[in-house]
Amino acid sequence: MEPQLVRLSKTVTIFVTFFGLIKTLSAACLPNSTQFESSCYSFLNITTWANGQKWCQEIGTMHMVIESAEENAFIIQEMRLRDMAHAWIGCSDEQTEGAWVCHFADGVTRAMSYADWRSDQPNNWKNQDCASVRSDNGKWMDDFCHHHERFYVVCETNSTKVEIPPAVVSSSAGTVTCYIMGADGRLRP
Ligand SMILES: [Ca+2]
């Protein structure tokens, strides 16, 4: 093991031994993202569904996929805090009309297992294929995937993917050591 990694390993061990924080550390979200249960969410700007997916992928995430009433409630609360009236959901019926599939951050695509459509939705009006949620009533609608002036992008990733936070601080032996993750993904003091 490289010296830096040995030092990091010792640092983490000290944390586990004295503070029992490994669970907290392993469930950390990166800065500028918000945690709910085991997911981290990043709230970005307005763009099309496809471009939003690209934005999310650039930061190692995907469009959010809402899978419970609790998650839906969390999302609309966070949207309201940010004055976001509409946001994309990472599900579409673009491939087969009426067969809604969702694209998850782990790269898997699965049939939609939870939905909270408004009573008259999805209506596929003029061939709408992308799912969205509105924060006024928390209900879902299908809309035009190419719509570029209404829907905000909310990215989601599993927080357990972040096994080591970008900065690990140790106060052992009266010293403080900070580690940052470089562009190559390596940790260094
Ligand atoms: Ca459709």
Ligand SMILES: [Ca+2]
């Ligand atoms: Ca619709």
